[in-house]
Amino acid sequence: MPSLTFHTVDAFTTKPFSGNPAAVIVLTEPLEDNILLNIAIEFNLSETAFVLPLQDHTEENPHLLIRWFTPAAEVPLCGHATLASASVLFSPSSPLPISPSASLIRFETLHSGPLTAERRGEKIVLNFPAASGILEPQSFATSGEYYEIVKTAIEKAAPSLEGQVVAVTKTGFGPLVEISSAVSIEGIKVDTTFIADGIPEFLVAITQPSPSPSPSFDVYSRVFAPKVGISEDPVTGAAHTMIGPYWLSTAARTRLGNSKFASPESAKGEVLVCSQVSARGGEMDVTYQEGRVELIGSARLMMKGVISF
Known part of the structure; x- marks a missing residue:
């Protein structure tokens, strides 16, 4: 045996x-x-x-x-x-x-x-x-067909997020969805049936600047992959190959509350402190440089x- x-x-x-x-x-x-x-x-x-x-x-x-x-x-x-x-x-x-x-x-x-x-x-x-497509300008959308497909699925899955979708970025894994910091994604109920039925890719990540006051973290996230048997993933390194470059190297960085990201240009050695606010919870530090992401x-x-x- x-x-x-x-x-x-x-x-x-x-x-x-x-x-x-x-x-x-x-x-x-x-x-x-x-x-x-x-x-x-x-x-x-x-x-x-x-x-x-x-x-x-x-x-x-x-x-x-x-x-x-x-x-x-x-x-x-x-x-x-x-x-x-x-x-x-x-x-x-x-x-x-x-x-x-x-x-x-x-x-x-x-x-x-x-x-x-x-x-x-x-x-x-x-x-x-880094996740493919994460920094390509054509992948980022605040309107259009793909944006509406993802936005509709997210709002059906979590009605408390209606009107809170800021942008959608299409990547090789699936969509990265920025949510306004006006509402915390921590603790909200999500019916992933709508995600599985409405979004074609296998992985969906939502992220936002950590709602104030949260001095320990720069960003929050939650990750769902119902198509491969994971309703919600507790902490997802692969998703942070989207999340890190998105917040560190696009205009989204200026929406973070921390003054170290006030400049629209990223700086070498910047560290994004991340909390994935699932029920179990977890955290990591993320850096990005020249197409590679460090998850610490x-x-x-x-x-x-x-x-x-």
């Missing part, structure tokens, strides 16, 4: 029972896709990550393939399960030995190019590509065990 060691990790949080939980399994050989999907179904978390050492992997220079599955499908990119995977690999309980002197893990993906995870003090820094966060190991099949 085959068996695999697994870990579950709460990602983008320092507190237990918060952030986004992910299962992580380190493989020693490839498994069929249907087995990977069935394992993800068994865990029933928003994502399960599978990592496999590549031929040139060494303890000093870790190099692995990473794939992510929801209980419904494989997804092209996942931030929190990558953070969870890195935290497991860097930990003393890792089933794959990594040298204590190794501070960088290289990940290869099937759909999103190379990624890295760097150990930086108590936090881990993920380096991801913490993770907590919660469980370790063996799955047999």
Whole structure:
């Protein structure tokens, strides 16, 4: 009977029972896709990550393939399960030995190019590509057919947001929807049936300047992916490859309350402090430069065990 060691990790949080939980399994050989999907179904978390050492992997220079599955499908990119995977690999309980002197893990993906995870003090820094389309002028809309489709679906899903949609940006993942800070998106009820039925893409993110007073954070967000079995994702690294560049490198930055973003031009090294205000909640710092996004966060190991099949 085959068996695999697994870990579950709460990602983008320092507190237990918060952030986004992910299962992580380190493989020693490839498994069929249907087995990977069935394992993800068994865990029933928003994502399960599978990592496999590549031929040139060494303890000093870790190099692995990473794939992510929801209980419904494989997804092209996942931030929190990558953070969870890195935290497991860097930990003393890792089933794959990594040298204590190794501070960088290289990940290869099937759909999103190379990624890295760097150990930086108590936090881990993920380096991801920015979401495609996020900074293209033609992707941004305050009117037009796509804007109206998304706006209508959002307002049906959450009637309290009627009249609060500021802009819609179409990306490779799906729409990023800016909401006015006149109403907080934290705690509002969202019927994701309308999102699944009304918006063609698999992921929808809403974001806003953090409503005053919220001195700890620059922006709030919530993320929904009902088409791949995730009604609402607790904390979403992939969505912040849209959110970070949007707030740091477009005119939207001047709508943030923090005076450090008063200039319409972004500055090297700017850090956007983000809170995803789902029921579990989570947070990360985000930077953007030359098409790449850094997602900086913490993770907590919660469980370790063996799955047999």
